[in-house]
Amino acid sequence: MSSTFDTVASIIAETCDIPRENIKPESHAIDDLGIDSLDFLDIAFAIDKAFGIKLPLEQWTQEVNEGKATTGQYFVLKNLCERIDALKAAKGA
Amino acid sequence: MYIEYFLLVDRIVALSIEEGVVRCEATVPTESTIYQGHFPGFPVLPGVLLIEAMAQNAGWLILAMTRCERFPFLSIINEAKLRNFVRPGNVLLVESKLIHEGSGYIKTENRVLFENAVMCEATTTFRVLPFPSPVFQEKLIAHALKIGFPAEFAPHGR
Numbered sequence: 076m077s078s079t080f081d082t083v084a085s086i087i088a089e090t091c092d093i094p095r096e097n098i099k100p101e102s103h104a105i106d107d108l109g110i111d112s113l114d115f116l117d118i119a120f121a122i123d124k125a126f127g128i129k130l131p132l133e134q135w136t137q138e139v140n141e142g143k144a145t146t147g148q149y150f151v152l153k154n155l156c157e158r159i160d161a162l163k164a165a166k167g168a
Numbered sequence: 169m170y171i172e173y174f175l176l177v178d179r180i181v182a183l184s185i186e187e188g189v190v191r192c193e194a195t196v197p198t199e200s201t202i203y204q205g206h207f208p209g210f211p212v213l214p215g216v217l218l219i220e221a222m223a224q225n226a227g228w229l230i231l232a233m234t235r236c237e238r239f240p241f242l243s244i245i246n247e248a249k250l251r252n253f254v255r256p257g258n259v260l261l262v263e264s265k266l267i268h269e270g271s272g273y274i275k276t277e278n279r280v281l282f283e284n285a286v287m288c289e290a291t292t293t294f295r296v297l298p299f300p301s302p303v304f305q306e307k308l309i310a311h312a313l314k315i316g317f318p319a320e321f322a323p324h325g326r
Contacts, residue, residue, distance in 0.1 A: 113243060113244055116243075116271060116273055116293065119271045120270060120275065123268070129270045133271050
């Protein structure tokens with residue numbers, strides 16, 4: 076988790092020009108860091124590449140739009156990192 | 169190029185899903201009302217049309233990847249560089265290469281060549297969605313097949 080978070084935080088800092096120290100596990104990418112959906116796409120692609128996974132961003136967005144999930148479930152960074160770890164584990168299984 | 173109809177590539181010369189590459193030919197029209205303003209006495213194809221030509225070129229690859237079931241809507245243009253003037257009558261080669269696919273989006277690197285010189289380049293990202301209209305899908309597939317889109321990537325029975 077911590078290593079995943081460090082990688083994700085570095086990607087966000089570099090992609091969105093946000094100071095690394097402002098990026099915390101409790102940060103909400105949209106509400107706290109002000110990242111919009113198209114900017115988040117660059118982050119998602121960089122995460123895909125860094126971890127060798129495919130974030131199902133389209134499915135997450137649909138679930139949020141349909142009220143089946145909250146944005147916090149996917150875009151609070153500690154939750155995002157948990158999902159990345161799960162995708163990594165599923166890929167390695 | 170049929171600028172009035174916003175059809176900016178003329179013929180698909182190569183398309184490979186395995187390699188993630190598409191190349192199209194596009195001849196810049198010798199006559200167009202656009203040149204009256206861009207520019208008087210010095211006709212040049214506007215850079216925005218070159219960027220659209222690259223997007224349309226990449227679009228044929230993405231349509232093939234989705235078997236014409238989804239349409240790529242241009243969402244992001246990065247790193248666009250307009251390096252040389254493109255003039256009436258130039259026969260251009262437009263090239264696009266897939267660099268990432270995921271999260272409902274596809275990203276491509278593109279460039280336009282004239283006599284082996286790079287005239288412009290850009291990275292484009294598309295949101296790939298189901299066709300919003302069956303008429304749109306039908307007309308696009310009909311046009312695709314006319315310009316050399318491989319029939320194997322069109323829905324059966326077309």
